Amino acid sequence: MIQSMTGFAEKSFSTRTLRVKICLKSLNHRFFDWSYKGAPIGELENRLREICQERIHRGRIEAMIDMAFPDPASWDVVINEGLLKKILAAFDRVAVRSGHELTFGLDSLFRIPQLVELRRKDFTPAETEWIAAGFKKTLDELLKSRRAEGRKIAAALQTHLRAIAVSVGRVAVLIKKQPRTLQKKLRARLAEANGAGPNSKERMAEEVAYLSQRYDVAEEIARLKHHLEAARELLSVKNRAPAGKMLDFLAQEFTREANTLNSKSQEIGVTREGLLIKGEVESIRQQVQNIE
Numbered sequence: 001m002i003q004s005m006t007g008f009a010e011k012s013f014s015t016r017t018l019r020v021k022i023c024l025k026s027l028n029h030r031f032f033d034w035s036y037k038g039a040p041i042g043e044l045e046n047r048l049r050e051i052c053q054e055r056i057h058r059g060r061i062e063a064m065i066d067m068a069f070p071d072p073a074s075w076d077v078v079i080n081e082g083l084l085k086k087i088l089a090a091f092d093r094v095a096v097r098s099g100h101e102l103t104f105g106l107d108s109l110f111r112i113p114q115l116v117e118l119r120r121k122d123f124t125p126a127e128t129e130w131i132a133a134g135f136k137k138t139l140d141e142l143l144k145s146r147r148a149e150g151r152k153i154a155a156a157l158q159t160h161l162r163a164i165a166v167s168v169g170r171v172a173v174l175i176k177k178q179p180r181t182l183q184k185k186l187r188a189r190l191a192e193a194n195g196a197g198p199n200s201k202e203r204m205a206e207e208v209a210y211l212s213q214r215y216d217v218a219e220e221i222a223r224l225k226h227h228l229e230a231a232r233e234l235l236s237v238k239n240r241a242p243a244g245k246m247l248d249f250l251a252q253e254f255t256r257e258a259n260t261l262n263s264k265s266q267e268i269g270v271t272r273e274g275l276l277i278k279g280e281v282e283s284i285r286q287q288v289q290n291i292e
């Protein structure tokens with residue numbers, strides 16, 4: 001099944017001691033790329049990255065986790081006692097010199113840099129598993145979003161493939177006229193160069209046979225049909241492998257065959273269909289850039 005590389009998901013989870021909001025966004029990228037912003041989670045980030053990479057092969061993943069810890073037991077209050085003693089001693093010296101007693105409140109102490117630090121206690125094993133489980137649920141939603149967008153892209157690609165198939169079918173019909181067209185051109189050329197001599201018909205038949213073989217596009221038509229079948233298989237719901245890179249390769253092959261078709265064409269109708277094929281392929285290439 002085709003997956004888009006763009007998607008978004010956001011979910012919130014809470015317990016008595018911990019509230020978490022997880023936001024996942026995926027964007028186009030040639031390879032898997034990971035970016036994390038939010039609350040410090042230490043080694044847990046590596047685990048979340050591995051969970052994500054097991055299910056997403058291409059795309060830039062931007063993860064953000066906001067956390068709140070409503071339970072006071074989740075925090076440690078650390079006072080720099082050495083610094084506090086120095087501050088109090090300094091206040092005493094100033095009081096002695098000035099002859100005035102200095103007073104200050106706790107709120108003043110808490111505003112002194114590096115004197116008081118609030119530290120979040122390390123996650124318990126249960127909390128770590130709970131956050132990982134929440135991340136997996138959010139990732140499920142992100143993948144659902146990517147698949148929904150992928151279905152839209154697949155439908156658009158199928159439309160372009162059908163248009164290419166129609167053009168290939170028309171070329172297969174039009175190309176049958178090519179020997180007759182070549183014969184007309186050669187007759188005019190021979191008449192202009194040599195006149196209607198006794199060997200003109202025999203020479204013309206040889207030239208037509210040679211040029212018909214030279215400008216034959218049966219192989220190009222066969223390859224175009226093969227590429228169409230390969231592209232349809234990649235777009236099938238049965239396909240579970242990432243298809244973006246292979247579809248991009250097929251788009252290049254479509255363009256190559258269309259160019260060869262036009263270079264060999266002696267029929268204006270064939271040239272027109274070749275240009276139509278190239279137009280559809282360009283639309284395919286633009287869409288494919290968003291596929292995993």
